[in-house]
Amino acid sequence: MDASFFRHNHFTDGLERLVRRGFDRLAGKADDGAFYLTQAMGGGKTHSLIAFGLLASDPGLRHEIVPNITSGNDFGAAKVVIFNGHQNPETLLWGYLADKLGRPEAMAPFWRNGAKTPGVDEWVNVLGTEPVLILLDELPSYLQMAQGEPVGSTTLGDLTIGALERLFNALPRCPRACVVVTNLKDDVYLGRQGQLRCPRSTSSSRCSPTTGRIRTSIRSARALRGYFRRAC
Numbered sequence: 001m002d003a004s005f006f007r008h009n010h011f012t013d014g015l016e017r018l019v020r021r022g023f024d025r026l027a028g029k030a031d032d033g034a035f036y037l038t039q040a041m042g043g044g045k046t047h048s049l050i051a052f053g054l055l056a057s058d059p060g061l062r063h064e065i066v067p068n069i070t071s072g073n074d075f076g077a078a079k080v081v082i083f084n085g086h087q088n089p090e091t092l093l094w095g096y097l098a099d100k101l102g103r104p105e106a107m108a109p110f111w112r113n114g115a116k117t118p119g120v121d122e123w124v125n126v127l128g129t130e131p132v133l134i135l136l137d138e139l140p141s142y143l144q145m146a147q148g149e150p151v152g153s154t155t156l157g158d159l160t161i162g163a164l165e166r167l168f169n170a171l172p173r174c175p176r177a178c179v180v181v182t183n184l185k186d187d188v189y190l191g192r193q194g195q196l197r198c199p200r201s202t203s204s205s206r207c208s209p210t211t212g213r214i215r216t217s218i219r220s221a222r223a224l225r226g227y228f229r230r231a232c
Contacts, residue, residue: 005054006065015048018180020069022052023062025178026131027073033171034179045182049135052180053080056133075176078131085141092156093142094118094163097134098126115151117162123170127177134179 018037024030037045055062056078062070081100089096091104091111098107106125110118147157171177 003061003064006051011051011066012048015051016066016069018048019052019055019066022056022133022178022180023069023073023075026056026078026133026176027075028176029073031172033174033177034168034181037180037182046137049082049137049180049182053082053133053135056080056131075131078133078178080133080135082135082137083142085136085138085143087142088145093160094122094126094167101126101128101132103128115156115159117159118166120166120170120173123167124173127170127174129174130176132174132177134177136179136181139181 014037018035021030021032021035025033037048055065057080059070059074059077079101081097083093083096087096091099091107092115095104095107095111098104103126106122107118110116110122143157143160146160147155149156151159167179171179
């Protein structure tokens with residue numbers, strides 16, 4: 001894909017905000033390194049991820065498509081990794097990301113002989129100091145699957161949530177790393193008792209789908225810390 005992608009996809013206000021803030025982070029000019037992007041089904045969420053990833057990885061394309069945003073944020077070509085929640089890698093989420101970023105050995109001890117939650121230091125080692133963009137798409141699907149896989153007295157779902165929390169905690173030590181978490185329609189994650197929960201207030205015990213036109217919410221890393229354990 002190249003500039004032709006942008007001729008067939010509208011550059012929305014929400015995408016512009018995400019790209020602008022993301023570029024600031026990749027250039028080492030912003031404290032916020034993690035963003036949670038929500039959109040209604042069919043709202044172009046995946047296209048937003050693709051657009052952000054293409055622009056982050058290609059300096060020439062950035063200057064062609066968004067010269068006004070690119071100005072002053074020359075961070076070169078960022079390493080971009082996308083993980084879709086429908087994947088189920090043998091190396092688990094953390095091993096998959098480490099492998100794509102060229103540091104598989106950093107996470108190998110946390111999946112090769114059984115699943116274990118990596119710590120902040122391991123994430124810092126994986127992210128490094130160069131511009132890195134991690135795009136986590138449709139995580140609820142992966143977490144629902146992981147919740148059904150027992151690991152000793154816990155589940156892979158709980159271990160994955162712990163790994164994500166440590167990933168966010170590592171970001172202050174990796175000033176050019178950016179993580180974008182997206183969702184399709186239901187904010188469904190795991191609650192404190194290991195049950196699937198909806199992290200927003202609702203009168204029902206079940207999470208209802210989000211409907212309607214595009215809704216974009218870009219939250220900072222501060223709002224994301226502990227987000228995955230919040231119950232309805």
